[in-house]
Amino acid sequence: MKNNVYTLVFAAVLGTVCAIVLAVPSVMLEPYRRANMEADKVRNILGVLGVPVEKNASSQQLLDSFRSVVKEEKRGTLSLYRYLQDGETMAVAVPFSGPGVWGPVEGFLSLSPDLRTIRGITFHKHEETPGLGGEIATESFRKRFIGKTLESVSGKAGIRIRPPGSPLADNEIHAITGATMTCNKVEVMLTAVIQRIKEERNENVK
Amino acid sequence: MSNSCGACVSLCGGKGKATFHDGIWKNNPIAVQVLGICSALAVTNRLANALVMGLALIFVCMGSNLIVSSLRKAIPHRIRMIAEVVIIATFVIVFDQILKAFYWDMSKQLGPYVGLIITNCIPMGRAEAFALQNGPSLSLLDGFANGLGYAAVLAVIGFIRELLGTGAILGHQVLSAEWYTPNQVMILAPGAFLVLGFLIALSQAIKAPVQEVKK
Numbered sequence: 001m002k003n004n005v006y007t008l009v010f011a012a013v014l015g016t017v018c019a020i021v022l023a024v025p026s027v028m029l030e031p032y033r034r035a036n037m038e039a040d041k042v043r044n045i046l047g048v049l050g051v052p053v054e055k056n057a058s059s060q061q062l063l064d065s066f067r068s069v070v071k072e073e074k075r076g077t078l079s080l081y082r083y084l085q086d087g088e089t090m091a092v093a094v095p096f097s098g099p100g101v102w103g104p105v106e107g108f109l110s111l112s113p114d115l116r117t118i119r120g121i122t123f124h125k126h127e128e129t130p131g132l133g134g135e136i137a138t139e140s141f142r143k144r145f146i147g148k149t150l151e152s153v154s155g156k157a158g159i160r161i162r163p164p165g166s167p168l169a170d171n172e173i174h175a176i177t178g179a180t181m182t183c184n185k186v187e188v189m190l191t192a193v194i195q196r197i198k199e200e201r202n203e204n205v206k
Numbered sequence: 207m208s209n210s211c212g213a214c215v216s217l218c219g220g221k222g223k224a225t226f227h228d229g230i231w232k233n234n235p236i237a238v239q240v241l242g243i244c245s246a247l248a249v250t251n252r253l254a255n256a257l258v259m260g261l262a263l264i265f266v267c268m269g270s271n272l273i274v275s276s277l278r279k280a281i282p283h284r285i286r287m288i289a290e291v292v293i294i295a296t297f298v299i300v301f302d303q304i305l306k307a308f309y310w311d312m313s314k315q316l317g318p319y320v321g322l323i324i325t326n327c328i329p330m331g332r333a334e335a336f337a338l339q340n341g342p343s344l345s346l347l348d349g350f351a352n353g354l355g356y357a358a359v360l361a362v363i364g365f366i367r368e369l370l371g372t373g374a375i376l377g378h379q380v381l382s383a384e385w386y387t388p389n390q391v392m393i394l395a396p397g398a399f400l401v402l403g404f405l406i407a408l409s410q411a412i413k414a415p416v417q418e419v420k421k
Contacts, residue, residue, distance in 0.1 A: 006282060007282040010282055011288075021300070022299055025300050025303045029303050029306070029307035032308065033303070033307050036307070036310035039310075040314075059310070
């Protein structure tokens with residue numbers, strides 16, 4: 001009996017002491033960690049918008065340059081990041097996300113100011129198979145999107161990912177060999193966001 | 207002063223030396239005990255990652271060994287393992303938090319592996335096998351030696367993989383891209399297995415050059 005009480009008391013004391021030891025750095029370092037997470041997101045947006053950034057810029061520098069040239073705006077269900085230079089829109093970034101093969105995929109699509117042409121794309125979060133689906137994050141795949149239109153000639157919204165070697169229309173790109181499933185998922189999530197962009201664009205025109 | 211010198215002498219000679227030699231070489235946690243393999247394979251595609259991971263393990267092993275050894279007479283026998291895990295976890299989380307606050311990029315590259323030190327067999331094994339039986343200063347040394355033994359193996363694997371896989375060391379190109387084609391296998395998981403296998407074979411060969419089974 002006495003033994004059990006001692007064991008319980010020891011466990012309680014050890015747990016409490018460790019919790020306090022952990023609470024101190026957790027509270028003290030929280031602002032740094034938050035700034036880093038924010039900067040991480042900002043780095044992706046700046047990158048896809050084509051804003052020139054120093055290679056070894058600190059978190060604070062990234063946040064500063066983000067605040068000075070990028071304007072965030074909500075349009076319906078979309079949040080847009082507008083890259084402004086001397087009052088003129090240079091490019092617009094739109095976040096997209098969706099399920100991949102192994103886990104969620106997140107990225108940003110960078111568009112021309114009229115929201116009709118793709119300027120660039122990033123996939124900053126994905127868990128696809130390295131060497132196969134994981135290739136979506138490589139520059140050689142992301143480059144394929146540049147200059148593509150958001151809809152086909154007949155006006156159907158969406159990017160289509162076609163088998164390698166097939167002839168391409170303005171809204172089509174070549175898939176990655178061996179990553180058909182990932183490419184299909186990417187096509188679905190991009191088409192969904194493009195559909196929303198198109199709706200927003202039409203609303204604005206009205 | 208004389209006290210600390212006395213402690214130092216007793217550490218450096220006899221038991222201390224043996225403890226140190228055990229951790230680094232004779233009973234190296236990776237090369238001999240083949241513990242902590244998961245992280246050793248996962249984070250060694252860059253030398254810098256391997257070094258930070260080694261540092262993390264040195265920190266955790268020293269800290270947990272010191273605390274467990276200091277409390278060894280107070281820890282109830284029945285819950286000693288869970289107590290060890292709690293102590294180890296505390297040190298791991300502190301290290302992880304510091305990494306996340308000040309070395310964000312490194313923290314991102316190491317991914318979950320810093321947190322997974324909690325389940326790494328090395329700190330737990332040292333606490334259970336050494337710190338519970340020995341005094342704090344000797345346990346601290348044991349933690350350091352084992353951490354360093356782990357770190358050294360990781361550093362060697364990281365060095366070989368980064369050099370062959372990217373032609374660079376710590377990000378500086380040393381093998382010119384003009385004549386050296388980076389070997390992608392070294393960056394991927396199979397490269398880690400290969401390098402580790404050769405390394406263990408090499409260390410065994412050095413330790414026991416001719417120890418064939420005689421019938």
